[in-house]
Amino acid sequence: MINNQWYAILSSREVPRGRPVGVTRLSRRLALWRDATGAPHCIADVCCHRGASLALGRVEGDHLACPFHGFAYDASGRVVSIPANGAHAPVPPNFRVASYPCRDEHGLIWVWNGEQGEGLPDIPFFDELDSGFSYGELSEVWDVHYTRAIENQLDVVHVPFVHATTIGRGGKSLVNGPVVRWEGTRMTYYVDNVADEGQAPLRPDEVENPERLFSLQLQMPNIWQNRISEKLRVMAAFAPIDDEHTMIYLRFYQKFMGIPVMRQAVNGLGNVANRTILHQDRRVVLTQLPKRTELRMGENLVQGDLPIIEFRRKREELMRKPARP
Ligand code: FES
Ligand SMILES: [Fe+2]
Incomplete structure (x- = not known):
């Protein structure tokens, strides 16, 4: 893959609200979902706990919860809650998976393949x-x-x-x-x-x-x-x-x-x-x-x-x- 590019990876209609989807793109297994505003998010589809597919999980508000033990992920790929440890337990920083900047434009879902940070370029389209x-x-x-x-x-x-x-x-x-x-x-x-x-x-x-x-x-x-x-x-x-x-x-x-x-x-x-x-x-x-x-x-x-x-x-x-x- 070419580094630092927006790749069109899916048609927008393939990422519904309320339910995650799992796909292989750019040789990676990816889990995508839409948050409460409808904005799409994309993280690696391998739970950092014991490796289950997050795409089989549930959308909870803005988060994606693993189907196996309920760890909930935010859009940055960070685990924000571990149910077995109790609702108020802190989450160690290494509980995370890779995330990919993701946008929904022109009826397509795009992911950024490259370094992250502020000021990503606009998506070039016709x-x-x-x-x-x-x-x-x-x-x-x-x-x-x-x-x-x-x-x-x-x-x-x-x-x-x-x-x-x-x-x-x-x-x-x-x-x-x-x-x-x-x-x-x-x-x-x-x-x-x-x-x-x-x-x-x-x-x-x-x-x-x-x-x-x-x-x-x-x-x-x-x-x-x-x-x-x-x-x-x-x-x-x-x-x-x-x-x-x-x-x-x-x-x-x-x-x-x-x-x-x-x-x-x-x-x-x-x-x-x-x-x-x-x-x-x-x-x-x-x-x-x-x-x-x-x-x-x-x-x-x-x-x-x-x-x-x-x-x-x-x-x-x-x-x-x-x-x-
Ligand atoms: S494998 Fe995902 S929470 Fe356990
Ligand atoms: Fe042709």
């Missing part, structure tokens, strides 16, 4: 999706590291092959560019796939006015959007489970249908289309070896793979970054 859009969401687990799942969305070369019957119809197999632009940790890539009529592909610096082209964006470390049009977007979050599994949340966002009942129907149809396309990808991506990628891993990449190369470079750079000041 903010335009918060105004006027509605969405439908689907999710599924893929048996790959999240780098492979993300790279599949950065792959402009695969479209006429994997999606020959859907979004890749027309056999536009020749890849001009693509043009990649970074703003901080956000990549925008412009796609210019064309029919092969014997010409050589344009180099990225030969593609004129890339802004007129179709574009997609990756926001490190794990969200992506396809800017199909002003009123239609596909967004995905790739939540790392462990080195060999990723939970994909895929959303169809639209604002062309304003009538509330019709909105849901349109979003549902959008999901059906998204699932079909996703499963065309899944069939091939699940066969890729190794299951995770690195900057230097001996693959034979081509010019059209530029967004993937840029992603690997940025990831490597962020992994090597020194700790927060």
Whole structure:
């Protein structure tokens, strides 16, 4: 995992009020619950008493109580009461588990993977999706590291092959560019796939006015959007489970249908289309070896793979970054 990043790990609807949930994310077992105000909290899901899963426990006010002997935890992971010792007994400071700063924004639950303290940065999101859009969401687990799942969305070369019957119809197999632009940790890539009529592909610096082209964006470390049009977007979050599994949340966002009942129907149809396309990808991506990628891993990449190369470079750079000041 990249240090000092907000990772989208769950859909907001998966963390209800009044009941904890347990998940594996970022290769850790985590317990999440909402306090009395509805704010989510996230701590390690292994009780410091005798190792039970806290996610099987109960929400008591702002606290999470272990199902085994009732130790109650606050949001910082500290035990605040030990029932067997009596309500007024002090709790030694070593009675605690790891905690992770946690937020609920844009319909997703985010955890901070890194050093804690004051002044954590804002969560970077595609903010335009918060105004006027509605969405439908689907999710599924893929048996790959999240780098492979993300790279599949950065792959402009695969479209006429994997999606020959859907979004890749027309056999536009020749890849001009693509043009990649970074703003901080956000990549925008412009796609210019064309029919092969014997010409050589344009180099990225030969593609004129890339802004007129179709574009997609990756926001490190794990969200992506396809800017199909002003009123239609596909967004995905790739939540790392462990080195060999990723939970994909895929959303169809639209604002062309304003009538509330019709909105849901349109979003549902959008999901059906998204699932079909996703499963065309899944069939091939699940066969890729190794299951995770690195900057230097001996693959034979081509010019059209530029967004993937840029992603690997940025990831490597962020992994090597020194700790927060
Ligand atoms: S194992 Fe959690 S309170 Fe005993
Ligand atoms: Fe695809």
